[in-house]
Amino acid sequence: MSSQAVQLYIEKNDVVMDNGLVKVYFSNPGGFVTRIQYNGIDNLLEDLNQMKNRGYWDVVWSEAGTTGTLGTFERVVGTSYNVIMKTDEQVEISFTRIWDPSLKGKQSPLNIDKRYVMLRNSSGFYSYAIFEHLKEWPAFNIPQIRIVYKLRKDKFHYMALGDDRQRFMPLPDDRLPGRGEELVPPEAVLLVNPVEQEFKGEVDDKYQYSSENIDLKVHGWTSSKSETNQAIGFWVIIPSNEFRSGGLVKQNLTSHVGPITLAMFLSAHYAGEDIVLKLQPNEPWKKVFGPTFVYLNTILDHHKDSLELWKDAKYQMNKEVQSWPYDFPASIDFQKSSERGSVSGTLLVRDRFVSDKDIKAQDAYIGLAPPGDAGSWQRECKGYQFWCRANEDGYFSIENIRSGNYNLYAWVPGFIGEYSNNIVINIIAGCKINFGDIIYEPPRNGPTLWEIGIPDRSAAEFYVPDPNPKFINKLFINHPDKYRQYGLWERYAELYPNEDLVYTVGVSDYTKDWFYAQVTRKKNEDIYEGTTWQIKFNLDDVGKSEIYKLRLALASANVSELQVRVNSIKQDPPIFTTGVIGKDYAIGRHGIHGLYWLFNIDVPSLLLFNGDNTIFLTQTMAFGPLARFQGIMYDYIRLEGPESCYSY
Structure with missing residues (x-):
């Protein structure tokens, strides 16, 4: 544990944050993460890549009226740099991109404020961003928003997504022509002559490693050995689902061959055009994505490295989840706990062809999402959503809900259909709404x-x-x-x-x-x-x-x-x-x-x-x-x- 105060300084064209444990370099004013120094390694990111192709935010967008899920790929390039906060305990910096109307059709009509935060004695750094579209700006579509980290391929070979979903991975070179044979769809590649022959005959496809949002809280890579002869873990921790679309069972990409690790905020994967964010004429929009946490860890015992690093990453993930909503982001657009409210209640299922008594909605998925028809939360992608699982008695409690208007939605494993209360719920700071018993009557006409x-x-x-x-x-x-x-x-x-x-x-x-x-x-x-x-x-x-x-x-x-x-x-x-x-x-x-x-x-x-x-x-x-x-x-x-x- 370092007791060093968090430092912030300019080094050539870079902005550098350093707390004695981790040192992170950002291009100025672009705001790309170009170097992460940790545990004696000069850079955990891939030095062979261009500066803008190591750690970055990106957005895929298309013109209004465009169909499908494709569009223009755009890395978010900052045009100005500002120090938001600088104390011994915390540094927060901002790289902003203000939309230039002269670039209409060439750049997504968004103001984007990328923020990075480093805390004292924290083995990593946080990132979040505020996306804004003003009312008078052009209508357009957004199929994807994410953060990408591309790690050193000579260091990181073991990937972990879950207790039973981790393994040594092929190299990116194994996917190249001559070593790999492209299949259909092209993301899938048959490894015919990989560098490491143990992978020969396997199929590599990033979509095989997708996860549901409910399980997608921590994933990443471990190295086999560092310059200091210690294994290192690089993890992306996503402590909340509130800024992700599609509910708890929406699937997103995680990590894959590269080695690459992602923080997905919006994607059309496993949903299609139905979940593409479509901003209409004269529609203002603003949303905070994140913060997410890049967590770095190390361990001395090389014989236990991957398993122990994964266990520690899960432990850190639980700490981050329990700390949500964070109290340190400086943006007024990120609501703190005191600005939020909560709801609770008990969901019961009434189906007289199953039971004469109301049935406890055990393990039901219950959430607040922007107002809409029953089931609309599956396709909703502009606002925030807050979900939980009911206990064995059907009781639920959702804490730390951002202020705003919502409907209450639910679906119950074992029963078809959707519950929606069709009443707009206004969440204000400090409110505690108890719905009491809620009855869901699933579709049923006869036995x-x-x-x-x-x-x-x-x-x-x-x-x-x-x-x-x-x-x-x-x-x-x-x-x-x-x-x-x-x-x-x-x-x-x-x-x-x-x-x-x-x-x-x-x-x-x-x-x-x-x-x-x-x-x-x-x-x-x-x-x-x-x-x-x-x-x-x-x-x-x-x-x-x-x-x-x-x-x-x-x-x-x-x-x-x-x-x-x-x-x-x-x-x-x-x-x-x-x-x-x-x-x-x-x-x-x-x-x-x-x-x-x-x-x-x-x-x-x-x-x-x-x-x-x-x-x-x-x-x-x-x-x-x-x-x-x-x-x-x-x-x-x-x-x-x-x-x-x-x-x-």
């Missing part, structure tokens, strides 16, 4: 006749095949996240080369007989076709002039159209179609879910038979070079009888 899957917004419970031995990632062999292996979508055509999946209620087992994704079937190298799955079931005493209800909950959809037919594959038009939905690309990016969709379909009894029945589920879309990734993942399917089937 369950049969069901497939578990309503938890994931397809993980269904059959996930073993990967093709030619395309493996060793980390995910015999791993709970086996769905992260490359190319699993191609296994469907191998299992069902001519006929599609048929599931028989009461006989089939969805963990073995229901493929995790309804993908297209590959006919030859360039041609794919849509697929039709069948659910066969038996009914007794089909009532006359009754309405049955089919509930289709989807965990993912990617440029797909799901058509539903009952007892006739030639039924035209189908009884129901989703239309073309989804662009979450979860199939191609090794996710087990994207955005959640729920469809409630009336099935007239005149379409049903006493005895054997069949529901046909057709995914029609299969076109273009990415046809292999078109498809859906089911979360849960349920057929309900008419209410008259229920005995009171």
Whole structure:
């Protein structure tokens, strides 16, 4: 532990912060992190890269009216430097970029204030930024905002994202032509002649290392040895989800081959254009992203380095989480604890076809997000969101909510649908709102006749095949996240080369007989076709002039159209179609879910038979070079009888 006061000084074209433990260099006035000195190493960042390509904020943006998730990549370059605070205990500096209207169409219309903070006796530094768009400025879109750190490839070889998600990693050179063979999508590379032969035959893809926001609090790299013969850890700690979009189960990138480690604030990954931030004409906007913490650690015992460094990083992460909201950021736009409020209550589920009594909403996801329709929080990306998990009694408490207007939202594992209170909640400084008991009544018309899957917004419970031995990632062999292996979508055509999946209620087992994704079937190298799955079931005493209800909950959809037919594959038009939905690309990016969709379909009894029945589920879309990734993942399917089937 150093007792040195935090120092700040100018060295040539750099601004330097130094607390005796860590020394960080920033380009002036650009605000790029160019050098991090720690534990005798002159620079933890990649010296071979240009100054602007080591540690930086970036934004991807596009003109208003642009569709899709792509845009112009722009590193955030500061044009002025200011000292915000300088004491023995803390230094905070600012690199600002004020939008120049003469650069319309060439630069994102944003004012951006990048802040960096170093505290005394702190083994690292903090970064946050204030993004602002003024009312009179052009409308435009933002698909991505993040911080990137590119570490030395000769030092950092071991990556850790979780207790069971860590490993030695290939080199970036292994992905180059001659050593790596580009697959589809191009982010995936087969390592055919890597520098280290232990990686030969593996697939490397950054999307295999994505995490849900709820788990994405700390990740990074450890070195094998430093100049002082000690292992070093470089970690990005994200202590809060309030500035990230899409709720707790939204997936984001973490760390990947480079070695690269990220702090993702906004991204369209696993959601698509639905979560692209679109600023409209005459719409002002301002948001604080961060602070996040770069934490550095070291350990003397080389035999325990990676595990011990990871354990220490988790310990530090918990300290940062408990310290949120931080009391040190100097910007008035970052609200301190005294400026925030809290809510609490108990969520109960009322479903009389499951229980005569209200059911405790155990482990429910409960959050405050900007006002909108039920489920709108999935696609909301302009404001702040505050989420928690209920306890075993359905009780929840959300602390330190920024002042503003919100709706209360919830969803409950084990039940379909969304809860929203539809009442605008005004959070002010110091408020403590207790909602008491809240009742959620999930969609329900009649008793369950049969069901497939578990309503938890994931397809993980269904059959996930073993990967093709030619395309493996060793980390995910015999791993709970086996769905992260490359190319699993191609296994469907191998299992069902001519006929599609048929599931028989009461006989089939969805963990073995229901493929995790309804993908297209590959006919030859360039041609794919849509697929039709069948659910066969038996009914007794089909009532006359009754309405049955089919509930289709989807965990993912990617440029797909799901058509539903009952007892006739030639039924035209189908009884129901989703239309073309989804662009979450979860199939191609090794996710087990994207955005959640729920469809409630009336099935007239005149379409049903006493005895054997069949529901046909057709995914029609299969076109273009990415046809292999078109498809859906089911979360849960349920057929309900008419209410008259229920005995009171």
